[in-house]
Amino acid sequence: MSERSNYYSIGKVSSLCNVPVKTLRYYDKIGLLVPQYRKEGSNYRYYEHNQLLALFIIWKLRLLGVSLKEIQSIIYNSDTTVMEQCIVTRMNEISQTIHELQEQYAVGERLLNRLHEGDMILQAADTKGVDDGIRIENIPVTDVIFTRRIKSDYHNADVSVDRWFELFEMASKHNLNITGPVILTYHNAPLEQFFNKDCDLEASIQVSESRPSTEFKKFGGFTAVTAIHVGKNDEIIQVHAKAIKWLNQHGYEISGPISEEYVISPVDIGNEENHITKIIIPVKKA
Template sequence: MVAMDGYLSIGDFSRATHLTIKMLRHYHQLGLLVPAEVDRRTGYRRYAADQLPSAQVIARFRELGMPLDQIGRLLATADPRDRNERITAHLRQVEDELERTRHTVAGLRSMLAGPTDQTGNVRLRRIPAVRAAAITEVVNAGDAVAWLQGAVGELTAILAAQRVSPTGPAGGIYADEVFTRHRGRATIFVPCAAGIQPIGRVTAHLVPPAEVAVMTHCGPPTEVAGTYAALAGYVARHAVPVAGPIREYYLVGQRDTADPRSGVPKSAGRCS
C-alpha cells in the first residue's frame, strides 16, 4: 500500500482511514488535512504515513459530531493542556446530548404506554400578593432554562449581599408569548419580606395575587410537557378561567440537589 518513497496515493489513504476520497478532497480545501505532496501537473494528492493518526482523529471527532472548524482548531493547538480541555469540553457536550436523548426516549415510551390520569394532583389555590426581588426581561424560549438559572443565582446573591432572607421558593411568571411565539416577557422572583436595594437587573417587585389551578411536577425539566398537558386538560374539562399568565414555583433547585437528573419538583399554575 505504501509506495517506495513512503507516500500513499489518495485511494490508498482513503482505504487506510475509511475517509472517502470526496471527504479527503474537502478536508484539503478547508486546510484541515493537507496532502504531503500534490503533483502540480496532474493534481494527484499523496499523503505521508505519519498523517494517518491525524486522519483517524478527524474521523473519530466527526463521529462524535464535532464541527470541522473546531477540529481544525484542535489539530492546530500545540499546547497539550489546551487540547485536552477542548476535547473534554466536547465530550461533556456529547454526554449531555445523550442524556437529553435518553430523557426524550423515556418520555416517548411513557406516551406510547398510554396516558396516566394526573388530574387528581390538581389543586385550586389562591395565592396572595407578595413582595419580592425580581428580574424581568424578554427572553427566547430556547434560552429560558439558562436564563432562569442565571436569574435565580443573581437574585440569591443580591439577597445574601443585602442580608435579606427569602420567605419562599423562587418563582417565575411567563407571558403567553413565551409559549405561543417562543419569545416573550418573563419575570423570575424570590419572595422576601424586607425591601431590597435595586442593583443591576434586580428590582423590588410586588407579585400580584392570583387564583390558580396548580399541579406539581416531579421529574426532570425535559418531561414537564406532560404535566402541562394534564393541567391544560383539567382546566378545559372543569371550565376553569385561564385569562392570566403561566406561573411556576421552583420547589427544589440546583442548590438542593447535586444530581440534575433526579428531577426538580416544580409547581405549575395557570392564573385566572
C-alpha cells in the first residue's frame, strides 16, 4: 500500500496529539491502538485519521484515571453504555478520594493550628512566666463526644491512650469531624485525681455536630479560672494548686468538675517539655 495524505506516521501522531512515541508503541504492543498500516521492509507505523480520534478518547479516559484494560474494552466495543458506566464508577471513586483528602487536610489544619497556638503559649511563658497565664474566661459551649467511667489505679502522670483512641473511633463511627483537642474531666473532689487509686474520669473531644445519642453532650457555657501548664504531666499538680489558690484569693469558689484540655498532647509531639495543657476550673463568685 502506498503512503497517502490521510495516513499519519507515528512521529506525526506524537506531535499532533502530544503523546510520546514510546506510549504509542506501547499501545500498539498491548493491542489498544494498533496502526492501520505498516510499511513493508521498514515496519514504519501509519495511523488513519479516525485512530487519532480514538487516541483523543483514550487520552480523556486516562485523564480520568480509567485503566488501560477498561479503555481497551470501551474502544473495542464502541458502546456508549459501557463508557457511561465506567465514567460513573470512576467519578464515584474520585469523589471518595476527594472526601478522604479533605479529611486529611482538615486533620493537618487542626494540628497546625494547635501547634501554632502552642508556640504562642510557649513564647508567652518564656517572657512572662507560666503563672501569669492564670485568668478568668468564659468557656464557649461546644458539642463533644465522650466516655465516662471509673478508671482503676489511676495515675495522672500517665496518658489514658485507650480513652483517647476510643474517642477517635467513636467520632469515626458517627462520621464526624473532630474540631478540638482532647479534654479530660475529673468528677472527683479537686486534686483527688492525684491521690486516689480510682478516678471518675470523663474523656471528651470536640466534634462538628451532636447526635441523639448518650455518647454526646455539651461542654462549656460557664465561667472558669484557667491556667496553662507547660511540660511533663507529672508536674501539673503544681499548676492546679496555684490556680485553686488564685481563685480563692480573688473571691471565687469552684462550681463544677475540673478539666484539662490538651492543647499540645503526648500524641502530637514526643518532647514532653513542649506539652501544653490548659486547666479549666468552673467557678462562681463566693
